[in-house]
Structure formats: structure tokens, C-alpha cells
Amino acid sequence: MDELNTRQLKFLEALLIETTFEGAYKRAGIAKATAQKYRDLPVFKEAYRNAKRKAMEQVTTSLQRASIEAVEVLKSVMNDEEAPPSSRIQAARTVLDNAYKGIELDDLAERIEKVEEFMNAN
Template sequence: MGVDRKSDFLQALLTEPTIEKAASKAQIAKSTAYKYLKDTKFNERLLEKKRELMSQVTNQLQQKAIKAVKVLSDIMTDEKAPEYARISAAKSVLDNAYKGLDLEDIQVRLAKIEEVVTNKK
């Protein structure tokens, strides 16, 4: 770990399961860790880092999505697969299809709301 304990603690919060373990990894006292966590700017930086991390996770998931759909489709249509596996795969495909449709609907509605708000300015 480097000389900047606050940055070390921030990074440790992204990898350690508890605040105490993150503090230990950053070589700071628990009281110092909790002091950092009360700092608005620190929390903004932490949230930004978490968003960056989740963006990377989302990208990886999106890259695997096509393969996952193929796997589900293969199981769903494999007449030799156990019935419970076929039903589970079909349910997963349907659930996610409906979620996708709901998200598209929300995006369209949000765009309309934004347009109305923008035109009122």
C-alpha cells in the first residue's frame, strides 16, 4: 500500500468484505476509517469508483449474454434434458424477455417526459 492512506482505504473498500478488513488492509485505525466514511468528498469518490467497477462488470455480463441465451435455448429445446431443466430455462428466457420489454417501455416513457420537461424550459 502507498503513502496516501485515504486512497488506500478507498481501494480496499472495493475489494474487502468489511470496513474493518478494508481499514486493516489500508493500515489505518477503525476510527480513522469511520472518519473517512463521514467525509462527503470521500463518499463521492467511493461512489464514483463503485460505478466504474460496476460498469466493467456490466460490460463483461453483456459480452456473455449471447452465449447465456444460447445455453438457455439449447437446454430449453433439448428433449433429452430433464423436464425441470427445460422448464427452468424456458422460465428464465420468458422472465428476461419481459424485463427487457419493461425496460424498453420505461426508456420510451422517460424520453417523452424529458422532452416535455425540456420544452417547458
């Protein structure tokens, strides 16, 4: 596979930092037309997708670490008899909703694994 050149890498990095396309090409020090050309290259598209995926993996890891603390907060509100009933109900609903979603995701992952095994066997 082709590698990105230095200017393309700088633009890729800028796309991850800036909130707009215009901000990204200006930060990278390239013309808008050049940025559009880079953006349309298959090798650039793939590199950009991979970079975004990597960034989201880091965000997901951070969220997963914070989730234990979040559950403790929800449990605390849910069990606080001095908290307003609406807060207690919302906390309980949130805990239950996420517990069900976790089970659904586990079930989907198992089904996908079975489909992949079937596809690989054939």
C-alpha cells in the same frame, strides 16, 4: 471539488477490495477512527460511490458479454428432447421472462426520456 489525499485513496481502494470495513481500514494502515472520519466526508462519499459505480459497470459489461452464451445454453436445453421436461420448461420460462423484462426496460427508458425532455423544456 476537493481531491482525496494518498491515505484516503488507499482506504478507498481497500474498501473496494476488502469484504469488511475492519479489513479495509487495516489494509489501508489507518485507525478505525480515521477511517470513520474519511467515510463521513462528502468528497470521500462521492469518490466511493463513483468507484463502486465504475466497478459495477465493468461487471455489467462482463455479464452482457456472457449473456449471449447463456441464451445459447438455455436454447439448447429448451430444445433438447432428451432433457427432463422440468429442465426444458425452466429454460423456456427463463427465456420468456427475460424477453419480457427487456421489453419492460425499453418501455421504462422511453418513458424516462420523455419525462426528462419535458423537465428540460420547462
